[in-house]
Amino acid sequence: MITLKAYKQTFESTLKNCISNSAPKSLHNPINYLLGLGGKRLRPILTLLSADIFGNNHSKAIHAALAVEIFHNFTLMHDDIMDSAPLRRGAATVHSKWNVNTAILSGDAMMIYAYQVLENYEGLLYRKLNRLFSKTAIDVCKGQQYDLDFETKSKVTKVDYLKMIRLKTAVLVGCSLKMGALIGGANKADSEDLYDFGVLLGTAFQIQDDYLDAYGNPESFGKQFAGDIIENKKTILYHQAMENGSSKEKAALSNWFSNQIKVKDIANKINAVKLLFDKTGSSDSSRALVSKYTEAAFDKLNSLDISTENKVLFKTFGTNLMERKF
Numbered sequence: 001m002i003t004l005k006a007y008k009q010t011f012e013s014t015l016k017n018c019i020s021n022s023a024p025k026s027l028h029n030p031i032n033y034l035l036g037l038g039g040k041r042l043r044p045i046l047t048l049l050s051a052d053i054f055g056n057n058h059s060k061a062i063h064a065a066l067a068v069e070i071f072h073n074f075t076l077m078h079d080d081i082m083d084s085a086p087l088r089r090g091a092a093t094v095h096s097k098w099n100v101n102t103a104i105l106s107g108d109a110m111m112i113y114a115y116q117v118l119e120n121y122e123g124l125l126y127r128k129l130n131r132l133f134s135k136t137a138i139d140v141c142k143g144q145q146y147d148l149d150f151e152t153k154s155k156v157t158k159v160d161y162l163k164m165i166r167l168k169t170a171v172l173v174g175c176s177l178k179m180g181a182l183i184g185g186a187n188k189a190d191s192e193d194l195y196d197f198g199v200l201l202g203t204a205f206q207i208q209d210d211y212l213d214a215y216g217n218p219e220s221f222g223k224q225f226a227g228d229i230i231e232n233k234k235t236i237l238y239h240q241a242m243e244n245g246s247s248k249e250k251a252a253l254s255n256w257f258s259n260q261i262k263v264k265d266i267a268n269k270i271n272a273v274k275l276l277f278d279k280t281g282s283s284d285s286s287r288a289l290v291s292k293y294t295e296a297a298f299d300k301l302n303s304l305d306i307s308t309e310n311k312v313l314f315k316t317f318g319t320n321l322m323e324r325k326f
Contacts, residue, residue, distance in 0.1 A: 002052070002058070004045060004049070004313075004316075004317060004320070007044075007045045007048045007049060007058065008041050008045055010048070010058070010062075011041055011044045011045065011048065011062070011065055011066075011069070012041070014062055014065075014066065015035060015066065015069065018035075018066055018070070018113075018117070019031050019032050019035065019070075019113065026098075026102065027105060027106055027109055028106075028109075030077075030094045030097075030098055030102055030103065030106040031106050031109060031110055031113075033094065033097070034073050034076070034077055034088070034094055035069075035070070035073055037088065037089040037090075037091055038089060039073075039089060040321075041069060042173070042176075042205075042317075042321060043065075043068045043069055043072055043172060043173060043176040044065030044066065044068060044069045044176070045065075045317070046173065046176045046177045046180065046198065046317070047061050047064050047065040047068060047176045047177070047179050047180040047183075048061050048062070048065050048180060049180065049313065049314070049317065050176075050177045050178075050179075050180030050181045050184060050186075050194060051064075051180035051181070051183045051184040052180075052184070053180075053181075053184065053306055053310045053313070053314075054180070054181050054184030054185055054186040054190070054306070055183065055184030055185045055186075056184075057183075057184065058180075060183055061179070061180050061183045061184070063117045063118065063120040063121065064118065064121075064129060064179040064180065064183060065176075065180075066114075066117045067114045067115070067117045067118050067133060067179075068114075068133075068172065068175065068176045068179065070110050070111075070113050070114040070117070071110070071111060071114040071133075071137065071172070072172060073110060074107050074108075074110035074111045074114065075140055075144070076088060077093075077094050077095075077103055077106065077107040077110065078103070078104070078107045079144065080093040080094065080095060080103070081093075081095045081100055081103050081104065081107075082144075082148065083227070083231060084231075085227065094106065094107075111137075114133075115130075115133070118130055118133060121183075125182065125183065128182050129179055129182060129183075132175055132178060132179060132182070133175065133179070136171050136172055136174075136175040139167045139171045140167065140168060140171065140172060142167050143164050143165070143166070143167030143168025143169070143171075144168055146160070146163070146164040146167065146168070147164055147168055147233075150164065150233075150234055151231070151232060151233065156234055156239075157239070158236070158239040158240075158243060161234065161235070161236060161239050162203070162236075165203060165206040165207070165236075166199060166202075166203055168206075169202050169203070169205070169206040169209075170198070170199045170200070170201075170202030170203045170205075170206065171199060171202070172202070173198040173199065173201055173202030173205070174194075174195040174196065174197075174198030174199040174202065175195070175198070176198065177194045177195060177197065177198040178191050178192075178194055178195040178198070181194050187305070189303075189305075190304050190305055190306070193300055193303050193304055194300075194304065196300050197297050197300040197301060197314065198297075200293050200294075200296045200297035200300060201293070201294065201297040201318050201321065203293045204289075204290050204291075204292075204293035204294040204297065204318075204322060205321060205322070207236050207286060207289050207290050207293065208290045208322060210228065210235035210236045210237055210286065211236075211237065211283070211286050211287060211290070212324075213225075213226060213227060213228045213229075213235070214226055214228065214229060214237060214270075214273075214274055214277065214283075215274075215283065225270075226270045226274075229269065229270050229273050229274075230266055230269070230270070232257045232258075234257065236286050236289065237277050237282050237283065237286050238253065238257065238282075240277075240280070240281070240282035240285045240286050240289070241253055241276055241277055241280040241282035242254075244280050244281055244282065244285065245276070245279070245280035245282075246280075249276055249279060249280055252272075252276060253273065253276045253280075256269055256272060256273050256276075257273075290322060294318060294319075294322055297318060298315055298318065301314055301315060
């Protein structure tokens, strides 16, 4: 067993040579640019870790790790277009640096490359991995569509929102873990429990991401500060405020999220919305929700047929993830 840092280093060295630099460079340069911006690499690390824990062979899982990371970045490339986002990991998004058409086509190529690297597996294992990967890909698309729908839908519940982030974000974390477990030879029960662990941890991660969008350090967060507020995205902070706020506070929040604010008034909108989040207790209750889902994820580890030492490894990863130590 190696350290989480070592898993990341192993993956990074493989990723560098994964995407071709062949012609047309206008297709491949944006792909390598986005993949080269770094990131936590949490999904591939989880794939390698789970393969080692169940089969002591993380090297066999490197292609699955590449598949989930390339696919993840494909979704980011297209996501940024839909959100008109200017920044990704502190740098210009692909559509900003090049153009929208380039970002669409390079993103499409990334999705195909993700499936191609899975072809390194054969037989029943390949069929299991491909089936899981395809189901996850469709779920992520469903989640993204719900996210888009919610921007114009007048009534979206907290339950609706939690379903959306489960599909858009959390299932890929679960998929990453389950792929590694399948490659490592885990039984069906452990594979499913590990998938559930990943989904719960992924949900906690997204709620934490919602919180950091409004309250994190803009320099270290790597995205447009308060982008969710600017884009009227009804994240968990909005739903917690609407659930616990007074009638007056809920009316004020609804008004801020229903108007297209002029550029010069964006700072006022951000400050007013964050003040409402604080007054309604939304900021604190959202952080409590992160803890709730993280603990639920850790509870799932108890049923796994692995050593206590390996359970601690998964728990350490989850703790580091929530504390943004990657």
